[in-house]
Amino acid sequence: MSAFFFFVQLLNAVQFGLVLYLVASGLTLLLGIMGVINLAHGAFYMVGAYLAFAVVQHLASFWLALPLAIVLGLVLGALLEHFLLARLEGADHLSQVLLSFGLILLINEAQRIIFGNDAHGIEVPAPLNFSIPLSETFAYPAYRLFVCGVGIAFVIALGLVMGRTRIGMMLRASAENRTMARALGVDAKLMYLGVTAAGISCAVLAGVIAAPIASVYPGMGDQVLILSFVVIVLGGIGSLNGALVGALLLGAVDAFGKQFFPDFAAFLVYVAMIAVLIVRPQGLFRGTGA
Amino acid sequence: MSKDHIDAGLLVALAVLALLVPYIWSGYEIKLATTITIQAGLAVALGFVVGPAGLISIGHAAFFGLAAYLFAMLAPASEPANLLNTLLLAVCGTAVCAAVVGAISIRSRGLYFILMTLAFGQLGYHFFHDTGIGGSADGTYIYFRPEVRLPGLDISLDGAAPFYQFVSLVVFAAVALVWWLRRSAFGSLLVAARDNEMRIRAFGYSPYALRLVAFVISAAIAGAMGYLSAAQHGFVAPEMLAWHNSATALVMVLIGGKDTTSGPAIGAILLLLAEELLQRATEHWLVGIGLIIVVIVIAAPQGIVPYLARFFPTRRAQHA
Numbered sequence: 001m002s003a004f005f006f007f008v009q010l011l012n013a014v015q016f017g018l019v020l021y022l023v024a025s026g027l028t029l030l031l032g033i034m035g036v037i038n039l040a041h042g043a044f045y046m047v048g049a050y051l052a053f054a055v056v057q058h059l060a061s062f063w064l065a066l067p068l069a070i071v072l073g074l075v076l077g078a079l080l081e082h083f084l085l086a087r088l089e090g091a092d093h094l095s096q097v098l099l100s101f102g103l104i105l106l107i108n109e110a111q112r113i114i115f116g117n118d119a120h121g122i123e124v125p126a127p128l129n130f131s132i133p134l135s136e137t138f139a140y141p142a143y144r145l146f147v148c149g150v151g152i153a154f155v156i157a158l159g160l161v162m163g164r165t166r167i168g169m170m171l172r173a174s175a176e177n178r179t180m181a182r183a184l185g186v187d188a189k190l191m192y193l194g195v196t197a198a199g200i201s202c203a204v205l206a207g208v209i210a211a212p213i214a215s216v217y218p219g220m221g222d223q224v225l226i227l228s229f230v231v232i233v234l235g236g237i238g239s240l241n242g243a244l245v246g247a248l249l250l251g252a253v254d255a256f257g258k259q260f261f262p263d264f265a266a267f268l269v270y271v272a273m274i275a276v277l278i279v280r281p282q283g284l285f286r287g288t289g290a
Numbered sequence: 291m292s293k294d295h296i297d298a299g300l301l302v303a304l305a306v307l308a309l310l311v312p313y314i315w316s317g318y319e320i321k322l323a324t325t326i327t328i329q330a331g332l333a334v335a336l337g338f339v340v341g342p343a344g345l346i347s348i349g350h351a352a353f354f355g356l357a358a359y360l361f362a363m364l365a366p367a368s369e370p371a372n373l374l375n376t377l378l379l380a381v382c383g384t385a386v387c388a389a390v391v392g393a394i395s396i397r398s399r400g401l402y403f404i405l406m407t408l409a410f411g412q413l414g415y416h417f418f419h420d421t422g423i424g425g426s427a428d429g430t431y432i433y434f435r436p437e438v439r440l441p442g443l444d445i446s447l448d449g450a451a452p453f454y455q456f457v458s459l460v461v462f463a464a465v466a467l468v469w470w471l472r473r474s475a476f477g478s479l480l481v482a483a484r485d486n487e488m489r490i491r492a493f494g495y496s497p498y499a500l501r502l503v504a505f506v507i508s509a510a511i512a513g514a515m516g517y518l519s520a521a522q523h524g525f526v527a528p529e530m531l532a533w534h535n536s537a538t539a540l541v542m543v544l545i546g547g548k549d550t551t552s553g554p555a556i557g558a559i560l561l562l563l564a565e566e567l568l569q570r571a572t573e574h575w576l577v578g579i580g581l582i583i584v585v586i587v588i589a590a591p592q593g594i595v596p597y598l599a600r601f602f603p604t605r606r607a608q609h610a
Contacts, residue, residue: 088588094340109580112574113574263422274409277406
């Protein structure tokens with residue numbers, strides 16, 4: 001195994017891990033701050049991928065899909081919170097599981113009605129459709145580096161918002177103790193609306209960014225949903241740092257697993273999660289428990 | 291009438307309905323009734339862990355599918371399998387697996403437990419999908435329906451009606467077991483451990499052990515249902531273990547109501563009948579199912595049976 005091979009797999013691991021983090025961070029914020037378990041998060045990721053497909057088809061520019069994804073995600077998230085999640089406040093996880101499962105069926109079927117059952121590929125958009133040569137035999141696609149860049153920017157931005165701003169402080173306080181934060185004047189309704197909108201927006205954006213790498217197909221959200229859950233459970237529910245570590249770990253298991261045990265890569269992810277939970281039943285980092 | 295009376299009444303009504311099915315319908319309807327009865331058994335088994343034990347499992351389809359695969363591996367290639375032997379082995383194998391899965395998962399509580407069961411379920415799915423055991427993604431055929439062989443008596447289950455009658459017999463035995471368990475001291479302890487874990491500990495019981503036993507019993511029943519399903523279709527595939535089926539079973543439990551025995555069964559019947567009718571009406575029937583789920587979660591979060599029970603005032607309520 002050459003150093004280049006190892007390096008390329010490492011880049012793949014980081015890139016996949018960062019896309020997962022983009023999805024999982026929204027999921028873990030919803031869990032940590034609102035105590036809401038959203039199975040439909042993967043479906044919103046799929047919405048993003050199909051948005052990218054539609055934009056490329058009709059507007060002939062991939063880059064337009066990025067701002068559209070953010071806006072669409074914010075709108076969908078706000079609608080979800082205002083009309084559905086807000087009514088379930090105080091209900092148990094079972095109701096949330098079922099509500100979001102119902103949403104998955106609705107979103108998946110809406111996708112089939114609009115786009116049909118075919119899988120689609122999206123061309124890597126110019127000007128990033130070239131590869132950077134690493135050696136005579138290895139080259140790395142520039143678009144994947146761009147995905148890494150977006151992911152790293154997102155990690156830093158989210159870290160700054162959570163750690164350095166007043167909003168971040170209120171979010172952390174709510175994750176720590178919802179009732180007390182409310183008593184101290186945090187507007188819970190507005191915060192829930194913001195968190196859901198932002199969380200869904202991240203998932204849709206992740207779908208757009210991942211679309212040129214993965215193909216666009218019905219039900220593509222499921223895989224990502226379950227991996228994102230593995231990520232947040234590995235990291236500790238509600239912990240953003242934990243989710244980042246979990247996502248990168250899973251990226252590594254996936255990238256190297258595919259190379260060394262191609263038949264068992266999907267398998268290894270769950271084995272890794274179960275192994276971690278046997279040793280640390282509350283995840284690697286201390287989360288809020290939810 | 292109390293909730294218990296309504297529950298028992300509904301169970302009797304369902305039993306009578308199940309007895310009448312082969313005399314009213316034939317052919318396709320009986321096959322549909324067989325599928326619904328099996329799913330109702332799965333939902334009742336899941337309801338037992340979700341309700342009294344308070345364990346929300348999104349991995350029960352894995353036990354359903356596992357037993358089906360065990361049966362496919364046990365069944366001889368050129369003659370019908372002996373039903374009682376293979377059923378017992380498949381259910382025991384599933385129970386052993388469930389004991390391991392439960393022992394690990396039940397240490398985690400709340401969300402962690404939900405996600406643990408989801409992960410174990412997916413592990414099972416990928417095990418049969420990726421490793422080549424049991425025919426990989428293509429699944430395996432079972433060419434002969436098993437037959438009941440007792441000393442001096444062979445009962446063939448070929449034909450829709452005899453098989454349906456056998457299925458209802460097994461499912462009703464399972465439902466009766468769950469009904470009895472829910473009303474037993476064990477059931478009360480489970481509920482108590484769910485509602486106040488500390489107090490049950492103080493009484494000297496282990497909530498962990500109680501939940502584990504409930505989990506294994508429930509998984510074993512789910513396994514028996516998976517066996518019946520494999521025997522019905524003569525085919526097993528990894529999709530039987532997929533988390534969509536676990537979630538669908540959970541939907542049945544919630545639609546009917548997790549706090550009664552009959553609730554999940556009624557949830558299964560209503561959901562599958564709705565599916566059948568919608569499928570006849572439109573290709574995009576899943577939209578209808580999705581809407582039904584969302585409306586029920588918002589309108590009747592405790593499920594239909596408790597929702598109906600509100601219309602039958604209890605004696606205490608009349609005095610007040």
